[in-house]
Amino acid sequence: MAAKIDHIVFDIGKVLIHYDPNIPYSRIIPDEEERKWFFLNVCTHEWNLEQDRGRKWEEAETLLIEKHPEREEQIRAFRKYWHEMVPHAYDGSVAIMESLIDKGRDVTMLTNFAADTFVHARKIFPFLNKPRGVTVSGEIGLIKPDVAIYEKHACDFNLTPQATIFIDDSQANVEGARAAGWQAVHFKDPETLKKDLASYGVNV
Structure with missing residues (x-):
């Protein structure tokens, strides 16, 4: 028998909003092979994750431009065109979150996100202001899946761990x-999420 759920915590990227760096870069670097190389060797996932951990964009850009001076414009494009990487919300997931809030459920968010781009995201997607609060990795210097970030979120929002359910697109x-x-x-799509929540006694 699953524990009674009192707290529901949503991830944001690829759960509530779409994220894809290829959207602006398909214009910036039209050649697919070159673009693939760029993401594997220059603006890598690991490089971007450090901004989620709190590194400032200026420092991140400088670091890469020193190594790849010929790519300066393409490197700076990552932050410059970030807003294009989040083109739309996942309406089905947002509807689930809003329904839970409307029913009086305790909803918070826990996200790996750079501090400044999250401020931007809240302006683009006002529903991000509806939950009781959010832990943003870039603001606290911790990132998922480090256990410490979940413990901090639970402490800051007074959550009972075993009565908390977390929704994330990353298995890790x-x-x-x-x-x-x-x-x-593990988030796959809104319909599966409804079923998964129902299995824990959380009806949308």
């Missing part, structure tokens, strides 16, 4: 939540 982040004593589900 789901496992991180479980390691912190939370319940957790």
Whole structure:
């Protein structure tokens, strides 16, 4: 029998809003092979993750431009055109979150996000202001799936771990939540999420 769920925590990227760096870069670097090389060798996932951990964009850009001076414009384009990488919300997921809030459920968010781009995201997507609060990795210097970020979120928002369910598109982040004593589900699509939540006694 699953524990009674009192708290629901949403990830944001690829759960509530779409994220794809290829959108602006398909214009900036039209050649697909070159673009693939660029993301594997220059603006890598690991490089971007450090901004989620709190590194400033100026420092991140300088670091790469020193190594790849001929790519300066393409490197600076990552932050410059970031807004194009988040073109739309996942309406089905947002509807689930808003329905839970409307029903009086305790909803918060926990996200790996650079501090300044999150401020921008809140302006683009006002529904990000509806939950009770959010832990943004870039503001606190911790990132998922580090157990410490889940523990900090639970402490800051007074959540009981075993009565908390976390929704994330990354299996590693789901496992991180479980390691912190939370319940957790791997997000695939809104319909699956409804079923997963219902299995924990959370009806949308």
